[in-house]
Amino acid sequence: MAKRIDVSGLNAYYGSFLAIEDISMTVEPRSVTAFIGPSGCGKSTFLRTLNRMHEVTPGGRVDGKVMLDDENLYGAGIDPVAVRREVGMVFQRPNPFPTMSVYDNVAAGLRLNGKYKKSELDDVVEKSLRGANLWNEVKDRLNKPGSGLSGGQQQRLCIARAIAVEPNVLLMDEPCSALDPISTLAIEDLIGELKEQFTIVIVTHNMQQAARVSDRTAFFNLAAVGQPGKLIEIDDTERIFSNPSVQATEDYISGRFG
């Protein structure tokens, strides 16, 4: 299930503006990789190139290579819709479909992929909600609207929705930034469990969070506003937070800028 991501020479643009420049990195399967860096450094943009969501933004385009095992996501003839079914995503603000019940939210991705029997759907919904540590809280209200849950529950519902289609990779764009500390903790615990099955990439502004949940950490920075964001370094999380090889990383982590 989990696949390796291998990015080389990737540039992403908004119209003629180069937002991130020449990024290369490898993300190992069954690991958590955190992206940190100051606002505007392009870490979210980069994350969105990994499931071809960047090009959904008007003017957004990408060149370079993103290999998922041995398949180039930007290769000729690759359908972005198919890519997104393989690479799931969780957003900054919980965004369950407001018109759908808890059950339908989780089943939404499966229903896109084809016909399932009710019993199959029931199984997947329960498994995904259990996987997202939400089952016990919602099992009695599966038919209530998903938007009636608390913020933290909604975010776990979104995670359940994303893992229900059994993607190879799970991308998380600041998944806890709209949540309180207790919900944040629940999501962080969940990330620890999910990495047994998925390759996880998480963007975060919270350095403690990066230190807590990730195996590897990538630091992004930009020279100045209007300049493209770049990958400064990527290394084991422990090393990044104790003894980074680039001075800028240490400055950022120790709070001297950003």
Add this chain to the structure above:
Amino acid sequence: MDITTQKPAAPPAAPGPAAPVDKRAARGATRPGDRIFLGLSRGSGIFVLVLMAAIAAFLTYRASIAISENEANFFTSFDWNPSGIPPEFGIAVLAFGTVVSSIIAMVIAVPVSVGIALFITHYAPRRLGGLIAYVIDLLAAVPSIVYGLWGALFLVPHLEGLYGWLDDYLGWTGIFEWNDGAPRSLFTVGILLAIMILPIITNVSREVFRQVPRMHEEAALALGATRWEVIRMSVLPFGRSGVISASMLGLGRALGETMAVAMVLSSSFDINASLLDTGGGTFAQNIASKFNEATEMGRDALIASGLVLFVITLLVNGAARLIIARRKEYSGANA
């Protein structure tokens, strides 16, 4: 800052420079500006209620005069002879014609409008979308008499082909049987009404679809939804109640449309099994065609029919509100 320091220097003067005085005068709920505005807005609110009650009272009063004299059943009679001795009139034909032509209009206009609105907001390149939206706005500004002229002089003579085709393929249903009469039927009226209500439904739907939060669409996209699936999963559910409201606005216009219907329909007081048969009538068209030459009693009878139209419109709006309210907890509003 200087508001407080200048306060003593500003005595309430002549009504001319009222605005600056308001700004500087007392604070809290007793400010003259607040009171004036409160009075104005409260007065407007009450005015609407009074106006509504006055219209209802007027209609009911005049209608009751006519109905009390009526010798035929007001709801089931096919006659319209309020000046006869005794007066006999009923609204069955008008109610049938109004409802049927409006249903035809809705069946045609709602899907087309939703399609146009989706195209403008989600498919068309920005400039093309803007151009189409502008043309639709222009359509909305065309006076109904012009639609009537176009309907009578262009649409009617060009519909014979469609009528023949419907008769060939759907004639067996009975509803689309055509006896080769002039195409001045309820069906033609429905088509014309559809064109007339298309702009308003399209415009309101477009606004609603445009307001679908980006994050709902991205949620669907990230699951691997195609563009159509994004629309089905995020856009249409979010826009549902808005589209219903838009349709009700359109329906309101269709129910009450007068001149265009009067110019296109060859009216008669009977109910035809086939939609394509010449004849029939609607409330508004009947009032417009008969009012000028009506006697006192005739006018009261027409007012009675107007009261029924008024009630039908209220019922339709109430039904729409019910539909919207029933799905409220699933609406996008609390997300």
